[in-house]
Amino acid sequence: MSDPTADATRPAAPTPEVRALALEVRELYEEIADLLDDDQVERMPAYFTDDCVYKLISKENHDEGLPQATILCDGIRMLRDRIVALRETQVYEPRAWRHFVSGVRVLSVSDDEIRARGNFLVTEAMSDAEPQVLLVGRYLDRLVRRDGRLVFRERLAVYDNYRVVRSVIVPV
């Protein structure tokens, strides 16, 4: 479930364990950003649990505790459906995206899950124009370990933009 207070949570104390974990989390964030930039969104669901929640949601809704999301995937099947629909049905002008991830922090570690967050900035470039900023925001994540590697139980991509210019085509 989403937890609006996660924004305000302070990073966990930097013990050696937390530092090592932060490196691993940063690597995971970079890996997903890279595959999205490389037009390989099909690989994204492999980083999520079967009972995952993925939401792209405005800061406005998130802060007010309103559930409406710009993209809602409640479970891995919805996440895979989003990608199939994108590839099979959607009509949009082709463009290139770049993800910039920073400020990755581990917030808490328990036996059950790891909570982490990081900033994202996504640019978008049409084939005949300069890149523009598409979205700026913060990932609020709950991670679990499966078969030795970290995967998302929940990823909220909370964007600061009051408005989205034109469209969001692919999950960020």
Add this chain to the structure above:
Amino acid sequence: MGRSIEAEVPVRTWPAEGWTRVPYWIYTDPDIYARELSTFFYGDGWNYVALDCEVPEPGSYKRSWIGERQVVVVRGKDGAIHVLENRCAHRGARLCWQNKGRVDSFTCPYHQWNFALDGRLQGVPLKRGVLGKGGMPPDFDNAQHGLNRLRVHVEGGSVWASFAPDGPGFAEYCGPDLHAYVKRIFGGRPLKLLGYSRQLIPSNWKMYVENLKDPYHATLLHAFLITFGLWRADTQSESVPVAGGKHGIMVSRNVGKTATDAAGEIKRFKGQLDLEDRDTVTPIREFDDGKVVGLTIFPSVVMHQQANTLGMRHIIPKGPDRFELSWTYYGYADDSPELTRLRLRHANLYGPAGYVAMEDGEVLSESQLGATEYGHRAAVVEMGGRDVEPQDHMVTEVLIRAFYKFYRERMGL
């Protein structure tokens, strides 16, 4: 000062074919745009501004827009809703600087003039001067200097405002057919706010109005709707212009994923495509009539009911070549958790990343690019014939023709 468009603009002549043609200069000309704002948004029409559940308590307010003018929708101490222009009666500074909140009164940050929730001027600091010097003239009358307060109509939880103190009533403005469909959704059941989506679409605002008067495109462009039977040309449907073409009603039905003869002709019908999670396209039956209804209530809003999602799509012009589309998603206060879950899931169809609406944002952006620099040419709208009478199908552009019949009359073009 009124301005004569004829005196300032190169001669704008509508093509001789009439309402089956739409000249591209109406999407780009700044003087036409200015006249649209004053005629439609600031004229005698009713504009959607809010849902009453957004301002639940006395003193609760939200900012909204009518055309390019910002307003504050606020619930008064007695529970009545007021719509005030968001500009101080003194020097015109914006009074309210937050999108939502709760206050006892409004104080302008500039000179601290204070206004009651109904817009009355309550206090002017230093009104009597200091040490016998300065201050307002003795005959300055607070009652003459309140905030501009608009006429308000609340229809079953939806809030509408008009700049005209003595224009037509809301029911009259809608006309009986449209009004009945508005009441079908806003019949008085308390509403529950689910949230917002906001986009800035780089196209003229009328292109969005037309998009929702164009069922023809929905049967072709939107593969997702077509494939999963949410909107298809081979379903029982209606395209009804009302109030002289000003508003439009589109009716369809959710039929599910079925292959028919017509489906074979629709190139984007994806027979092989299926979803792992069919909940996304499977509504609970909510309305006894089984209909899916989209209403265009000119000039400010499109009301959608599709699958189990309900939404108000507020059209906020931002110049001739862009507009904000603000979506407010809602349900009813007594919805079951299961229905709320489905409303949120089905909202994946809409907003800037919607399976359907994303494509509209894309196509409208490209259409504006196709209008710019082509004022000497005109679009062709002859699908379904050349007349403006209601039709019992969706392979038609009748709603667009009827709209431009109305538009030309009101704009004097």
